[in-house]
Amino acid sequence: MADEQLRRFRSSIDNIDAALILLLAERFKITEDVGRHKAQQGLPAADPEREKQQIARLRELSSAANLDPTFSEAFLRLVIDEVIRRHERTADQP
Amino acid sequence: MADEQLRRFRSSIDNIDAALILLLAERFKITEDVGRHKAQQGLPAADPEREKQQIARLRELSSAANLDPTFSEAFLRLVIDEVIRRHERTADQP
Numbered sequence: 001m002a003d004e005q006l007r008r009f010r011s012s013i014d015n016i017d018a019a020l021i022l023l024l025a026e027r028f029k030i031t032e033d034v035g036r037h038k039a040q041q042g043l044p045a046a047d048p049e050r051e052k053q054q055i056a057r058l059r060e061l062s063s064a065a066n067l068d069p070t071f072s073e074a075f076l077r078l079v080i081d082e083v084i085r086r087h088e089r090t091a092d093q094p
Numbered sequence: 095m096a097d098e099q100l101r102r103f104r105s106s107i108d109n110i111d112a113a114l115i116l117l118l119a120e121r122f123k124i125t126e127d128v129g130r131h132k133a134q135q136g137l138p139a140a141d142p143e144r145e146k147q148q149i150a151r152l153r154e155l156s157s158a159a160n161l162d163p164t165f166s167e168a169f170l171r172l173v174i175d176e177v178i179r180r181h182e183r184t185a186d187q188p
Contacts, residue, residue, distance in 0.1 A: 005131055006128065006131060006132070006135075006137070009124055009128045010128075010144070012124050013121060013124055013125065013128075014148075014151065016117055016120060016121045016124070017121070017148070017151075017155070020114060020118070020169075021152065021155045021156055022159055023110055023113055023114055024114070024159075024161060025159035025160060025161050027107060027111070027114075028161070030103055030106050030107055030110070034103045034104075034107075037099055037103065041097065043100070050104070054108075058115065061111070061112055061115045061116075065115055065119035066119060067115060067118060067119050067122070068176070068179075071176045072115065074172060075114075075169075076111075078165075078168060085162075
């Protein structure tokens, strides 16, 4: 049985998870806009220089927030792979 | 060369990534408190019922936010694995 303190901790975790999900949804909305914008402007879909900058910045942020950089990179990798998957799915639509 | 609109999109993505990193750091702080609390109270570290509830709740939230549930589950899995890794690292300390 969960005690009162454990319930309070879990309620905070649930609030943070909801915030994470909504922020991720907003992030994917923007990357979809980026995909559309790049297609309209004839810009290449991938930008290795930008990706390198993002990883370096995330490493700094993670270190300041006492997060394991390996975790943060795995997290960014998961997000970027989902961006690519969504782009492919959009491109497949007639 | 990135145009002005692309720079604006990227600035939003960078802001959101910083928010995600800080929220994740806060989440890990709380799960560390949970670990300590469970150890003090003699509660088991794992709680499969709670995990099931979290996955079900995340599925609902993701669906409402138009996020792929497969992505959200992979995300939660990554976070939970990091929680376990951090617990193990803490337990290894003398």
